[in-house]
Amino acid sequence: MNTQKKSGFVSILGRPNVGKSTLLNYLVGEKLAGVSRKPQTTRETIRGILTREEGQVVFLDTPGMHEPRDLLGSKMLREIEESLDGADLFYWMILPEPMTREEEKILEIVRGLKAPIFLLVNQVDRFPKPHVLPVIDAYKDKLPFQEIIPISAKTGINIEILIQKTFECLPVGAPLFDEDQISDQNERFTASEIIREKVFRMTRQEIPYASTVVIEDFKDRPDKIAEIHATIVVERESQKGVMIGKRGEMMKRIGEASRQDLERFLGRKVFLKLWVKTIPGWKKDKQAMRELGYGP
Numbered sequence: 001m002n003t004q005k006k007s008g009f010v011s012i013l014g015r016p017n018v019g020k021s022t023l024l025n026y027l028v029g030e031k032l033a034g035v036s037r038k039p040q041t042t043r044e045t046i047r048g049i050l051t052r053e054e055g056q057v058v059f060l061d062t063p064g065m066h067e068p069r070d071l072l073g074s075k076m077l078r079e080i081e082e083s084l085d086g087a088d089l090f091y092w093m094i095l096p097e098p099m100t101r102e103e104e105k106i107l108e109i110v111r112g113l114k115a116p117i118f119l120l121v122n123q124v125d126r127f128p129k130p131h132v133l134p135v136i137d138a139y140k141d142k143l144p145f146q147e148i149i150p151i152s153a154k155t156g157i158n159i160e161i162l163i164q165k166t167f168e169c170l171p172v173g174a175p176l177f178d179e180d181q182i183s184d185q186n187e188r189f190t191a192s193e194i195i196r197e198k199v200f201r202m203t204r205q206e207i208p209y210a211s212t213v214v215i216e217d218f219k220d221r222p223d224k225i226a227e228i229h230a231t232i233v234v235e236r237e238s239q240k241g242v243m244i245g246k247r248g249e250m251m252k253r254i255g256e257a258s259r260q261d262l263e264r265f266l267g268r269k270v271f272l273k274l275w276v277k278t279i280p281g282w283k284k285d286k287q288a289m290r291e292l293g294y295g296p
């Protein structure tokens with residue numbers, strides 16, 4: 001009988017760089033969200049869907065919780081706030097490190113949540129056990145967590161247990177999406193996320209934060225190749241120079257790495273054409289933000 005199937009929304013929260021997007025990708029088995037070593041990689045909530053015998057979970061990978069400094073930062077904060085509504089369960093992801101002021105602030109937000117909370121202590125693959133246990137001890141009295149689970153979003157430690165506990169916690173309900181669907185985002189969005197991830201990984205200092213990616217055109221050609229035209233937008237002319245690199249070296253690297261990932265994701269050959277454009281101060285300009293896809 002299908003009546004006991006579970007279904008619900010799980011929102012993944014935490015400070016920048018703890019591994020939220022890595023977890024989302026692991027859970028759905030596909031790279032939906034950009035991952036990098038730099039904080040604030042994720043800018044918009046990304047939804048991933050996991051369907052099992054037990055039912056269906058829709059995971060929401062949110063931007064890292066931080067103090068906004070510009071319109072883009074405020075938009076990221078709104079994305080987090082929206083993901084709090086309607087979640088059936090929250091994952092609060094931390095690292096096995098002593099609590100910082102940043103975490104104290106997040107604790108205050110998490111304290112007000114209505115749905116159950118799992119505390120996920122991530123990256124235990126790179127911390128020895130004696131390091132992890134005192135952290136769990138320090139956190140466990142702060143809130144009545146439904147579960148506290150040490151995990152590795154990268155190597156998969158305890159992820160099966162996490163999935164089982166998650167289904168136990170979700171309400172009985174019918175699936176919202178098709179069984180074979182892993183996201184409700186379109187290919188255009190994932191394509192921009194894949195290219196933006198490369199920009200984040202390959203450029204330095206303020207450049208990743210000054211850039212965004214716009215998909216100008218995305219079409220399937222008669223020869224079955226996906227032709228994608230994308231523009232990398234930066235804030236200043238000097239950044240444009242860095243983005244292009246000496247003799248176009250940087251663009252070549254970003255383009256090549258993006259193409260490989262795009263082909264893997266789309267399952268077909270890709271012809272990728274990249275441009276760089278400056279829109280002065282776009283992160284502080286409401287109109288420009290809207291045009292670049294960061295609408296209210």
Ligand SMILES: Nc1nc2c(ncn2[C@@H]2O[C@H](COP(=O)(O)OP(=O)(O)OP(=O)(O)O)[C@@H](O)[C@H]2O)c(=O)[nH]1
Nearest residue numbers: 016017018019020021022040041042064123153154
């Ligand atoms: N060793 C190890 N590294 C991890 C693990 N999870 C994430 N990482 C690494 O941590 C870095 C940050 O991961 P992300 O998934 O981008 O972190 P995030 O929380 O989504 O970050 P924001 O989007 O900036 O909020 C990347 O370099 C990941 O490869 C883990 O379990 N073990």
Ligand SMILES: [Mg+2]
Nearest residue numbers: 020021041042
């Ligand atoms: Mg992220």
